[in-house]
Amino acid sequence: MDKHVDNLAIMLLAMSAQIDTALRESDAPATTLVETAHAMGQATQIIAKSLFDFSGSPARVFQDLMLLHDDMHVRSTKAATAIQFHDRLVQCLTHVSASLSLIAEFVSHAGARSAEDWNELRDRIRGLMSMEAERALFDRLSGAAESLGVNAPRTVAESGKVELF
Numbered sequence: 001m002d003k004h005v006d007n008l009a010i011m012l013l014a015m016s017a018q019i020d021t022a023l024r025e026s027d028a029p030a031t032t033l034v035e036t037a038h039a040m041g042q043a044t045q046i047i048a049k050s051l052f053d054f055s056g057s058p059a060r061v062f063q064d065l066m067l068l069h070d071d072m073h074v075r076s077t078k079a080a081t082a083i084q085f086h087d088r089l090v091q092c093l094t095h096v097s098a099s100l101s102l103i104a105e106f107v108s109h110a111g112a113r114s115a116e117d118w119n120e121l122r123d124r125i126r127g128l129m130s131m132e133a134e135r136a137l138f139d140r141l142s143g144a145a146e147s148l149g150v151n152a153p154r155t156v157a158e159s160g161k162v163e164l165f
Helices: 003-025 027-053 058-108 115-128 132-147
Strands: none
Touching: 003 027, 003 058, 003 115, 003 132, 027 058, 058 115, 115 132
């Protein structure tokens, strides 16, 4: 198989793995958001009922509202975590989309590509990745390039880049 085709296959494999991982990880946070939205709806009903009952038994209403508060506090924390997950998912899929665009642009130009051209493309794609997990996966899968006799991308230490978050 052509060395350049091997390079392309490795980069596409890394992008495909990113998408698969992101999609598998989306199930639990999405369920949390749905459950939290449902619980918020139930909470508004309890609050309305408690307000109507307030005149008859203030102590019971206070206890019900405190239990509701505690439950909603826990659920809202879980919802915030799920929203953060969504942000990570969007980042990951945005990086994949940008990478695919770079590859499409790269292969659309006719003519043979040098090893340096491929290394530059690989570095540009890796440079799009802001999450350490993305870069680690990309590096691990790009390590397969070495076994195919293809130049592997530089590591974080070699590129001089530092992850800030």
